Amino acid sequence: MPIATPANPALLDVSEVSKSFGSVAVLRSVSLQVTRGEVVTVIGPSGSGKTTLLRCVNFLESYDSGSIRIDGREVGFRDTGARQRRSERDLAKMRAETGMVFQSFNLFPHLTAAGNIMLGLRKVRGKSSTEARAIAEHWLGRVGLAHKADSLPAELSGGQQQRVGIARAVAMEPKILLLDEITSALDPELVGEVLEVVRSLAEDGMTMVMVTHEMAFARDASSRIVFMADGGVSAAGPPAEILGADIDNERLRSFLARFRASHF
Amino acid sequence: MLGQIAYALPFLAQGFAVTLWVSLLVVVLSLVAGVMMGVGLVYGPAPLRWAVRIFSDTIRGIPILVLIFFVYYGLPAVGLHLESFWAAVLALTLFKTAQVIEYLRGAVGSIPKGQSEAAMAIGLTFRQRLAYVIFPQAFRRFLPPWINGVTDAVKGSALVSLLGITDLMHAINQVIGRTYEAMPLYILGAVIYFAVNYALSLASRRLERRFSFIRE
Numbered sequence: 001m002p003i004a005t006p007a008n009p010a011l012l013d014v015s016e017v018s019k020s021f022g023s024v025a026v027l028r029s030v031s032l033q034v035t036r037g038e039v040v041t042v043i044g045p046s047g048s049g050k051t052t053l054l055r056c057v058n059f060l061e062s063y064d065s066g067s068i069r070i071d072g073r074e075v076g077f078r079d080t081g082a083r084q085r086r087s088e089r090d091l092a093k094m095r096a097e098t099g100m101v102f103q104s105f106n107l108f109p110h111l112t113a114a115g116n117i118m119l120g121l122r123k124v125r126g127k128s129s130t131e132a133r134a135i136a137e138h139w140l141g142r143v144g145l146a147h148k149a150d151s152l153p154a155e156l157s158g159g160q161q162q163r164v165g166i167a168r169a170v171a172m173e174p175k176i177l178l179l180d181e182i183t184s185a186l187d188p189e190l191v192g193e194v195l196e197v198v199r200s201l202a203e204d205g206m207t208m209v210m211v212t213h214e215m216a217f218a219r220d221a222s223s224r225i226v227f228m229a230d231g232g233v234s235a236a237g238p239p240a241e242i243l244g245a246d247i248d249n250e251r252l253r254s255f256l257a258r259f260r261a262s263h264f
Numbered sequence: 265m266l267g268q269i270a271y272a273l274p275f276l277a278q279g280f281a282v283t284l285w286v287s288l289l290v291v292v293l294s295l296v297a298g299v300m301m302g303v304g305l306v307y308g309p310a311p312l313r314w315a316v317r318i319f320s321d322t323i324r325g326i327p328i329l330v331l332i333f334f335v336y337y338g339l340p341a342v343g344l345h346l347e348s349f350w351a352a353v354l355a356l357t358l359f360k361t362a363q364v365i366e367y368l369r370g371a372v373g374s375i376p377k378g379q380s381e382a383a384m385a386i387g388l389t390f391r392q393r394l395a396y397v398i399f400p401q402a403f404r405r406f407l408p409p410w411i412n413g414v415t416d417a418v419k420g421s422a423l424v425s426l427l428g429i430t431d432l433m434h435a436i437n438q439v440i441g442r443t444y445e446a447m448p449l450y451i452l453g454a455v456i457y458f459a460v461n462y463a464l465s466l467a468s469r470r471l472e473r474r475f476s477f478i479r480e
Contacts, residue, residue, distance in 0.1 A: 060381050088390050096387025106382035110400045119396055120386030172386055 009072070011036045011207055012176055017056060017066035019049075026052045027063065028231040034176070037205045041218040041239075044228035045255055050211040053228070054178050057209065058098040059091060070097055070175060096124050099169030103181040105161045107153040113140060113164045114149040117171045125172065139167035143197050159190030166197050170206065177201065179210035195221075215259065219243050227252045269448060272439040279435025280456060286349075286421045286431060290356040291414050297357070298364020303394070305365060306372050316365060323362035328420060331355045336427055352424035356417065363413050371405035372398060404475040411468035415461040422457075432456060 010033035019027040026049045034040050042050045055061040057068055059076035062085070068075045075094050078084045086094065108116050117136035121127045127135065140146050143163035145156075153161050162182055169177055179198065183191040195217050202208060202221050212218055218225055218239065225242040227235040227249070235242060235249045247253060305316040323331070335358075336351035346354060375398055383393040425434035436453045440446050 058385055060384060092384070092387045092389040092392075095384055098385070100382075100385035102378060102382060102385075104376075104378050106376075106378035108379065108382070108397055108401075120388065123392050123396065124387040168382075168386065 008035055010034060010069075011038075011071060012057065012209065013067075013069040013072075014053070014057070015067050015069070017053070017063045017068060019052060019056065019061070019063040026231050027056070029066065030228075030231070030233055031066075032226060032233065032236075034207060034209060036207055038223045039202045039208045039210070039221055040224045040226060041222040042209065042211045042226045042228055043213070043215070043218060043255075044234070048228040049231040050228050051180055054100075054180050054209060054211055057176070057178055058095050058100055060100075070094070092124070096120070096172060097175050099172055099174035099177045101162070101165050101169050101177070101179045101182045103184050105153070105158070105165045105185070107161055107164055107168070109153050112150050112152055113145060113156065113167075116153070116164055117168045120168070120172050135171050136167070139171045140164070142200070143167045144193070157190060158186045159193045162186065162190075162194045163197055166194070166201075170201060175207065177206055177208045179208060179212070181211050181213065183212065183214060213259075215243065215256075227255070229255070268443045269439070269445065269452070272435075272443070276432065276435050276439065276452075279430050279432040282430060283418070283421050283432040284460075286353060286356070286424055286429075287414075287418045289353050290360055290417050290421065293353075293357045294360030294364050294417075295410075298361040299368055301361065302365040302368030302372070305369055307390070320362045320365045323358050324366075328356070328359050329423060329426070331359055332423055332427065348427040349424075349429055352427050352429055356420060356424070359420070360413060360417055363416075364410065367406050367409045367413065368402075370409070371402035374405050375401050404472065407471055407475070408468060411464055411471075415464050418460055418464075419457060 012032070012034040014030060014032040016029045016031055017027055018025065018029050028049075030049070030053055032040070032053075042053065044050050052061060056063045057070075057075065059068075062076055067077075073079065073094070076086060076091065078086055078090075085091075107113075108119065111119060114133060114136040117139060118127075118129070118132040121132035121135055122129065125132075137146065137149055140149050143166060145160060145163055145167070148156060148160060148164075153164070156164065165182070182198075183194050186194065191214070195214065198208070198210070198217075199221055210218075210222075220239075222239050224236060225239050226233055227242060229251045235247065235252050241247065242252070243256065301316045301319070304312045305320070308316070326334075332352060332355040335346065335355040336348060339346065339351070379397055379401065380393055383397040388396065421431060422433035424431050425437065428434070430438070432453060436449050440449050443449070
């Protein structure tokens, strides 16, 4: 298991992050380090703060205390040390460093598959239309949708839409890819094609943090699994350890037992 | 009779030009102000949202005629003297702005939150998100009520005649005053207003069809 060391510092460093919605604490002093090339899977019961954690990493949500750094730079707050929110322009730049794939795809319905990918390349990365188109076509090819470049999202199946969603995120060459339950809204027969894409990205060395309920996939594809419960990290380790039978964590055992009962 | 009306046509045409000019000013000014304030209402900080909300609710609660008289006869009391033409344009613009704010809020509010988030996630700034993701989708929802509002603005512009501005309505009344041919002239006026508004409706339907590819 890669551990952050001075020679191999964490690419993503979440340190003691807490967040409440009103009086409900959703994140309680969460710490998590992810090094380059790692695939970290976050599992846990619903309401355990998995998705919120992911959304904090690209500052779709703010957090009350602690820090989240990518490549040493604080994500949502200024580098001055004072807890001062970054300017809109700065935030946008920081967000472009992470890619996010959503449970509900969130493709832009008025743009074609290629158009969805090109928007960020053109407006954020400053590529010309020709360059952006070439990159979009490359990534659509990678996710097996080269022939759908000019289709609108409404003309694509859920699995195809999600593959475009992944292509849109990785085309920006993010340092980290965040995957938020990306197969949960899909029909079971479409899950495989999407996971296949994620697997190939992992093989390419893309650093990923994913929230998923696909345990088999988590076991095969992750370098580390983090189990969250009640807004905190309850257990973390290599898949064999976390999903193994002799794990010494009562909450995790009962989560997995309940999970297996409902899925197999 | 027809001779008299034909004789008055250039005068009516001038009135019609004023009607179009007033309508155009009101439509353009209210579009700019309404969109900006509507964005403030949807995305702004709390104090701005309240300010826009109060503005919109107040203006929409006042009859347009009262608003016109208030601006023309009332504002001089606080030192703001406006020519009748500009007083009328201001009053109609305020009224229309409040409507545009609501159209914008409705149209933008109908776009799922995930669209903004996806746009944020690829690193678009607030303005870019509006320009490339939110507005293109909201446009189709905004258009039908707004075009309706434009036709209302053309019809409502007839109220400026009450401040003695020689628009189409006022011109017609003056010609009637000279010729006593009320019926034919009112019919002529109605036909002109109808022609303008019907053309607008047709254009609207065309535009809606053009943007219908966007999923509901």
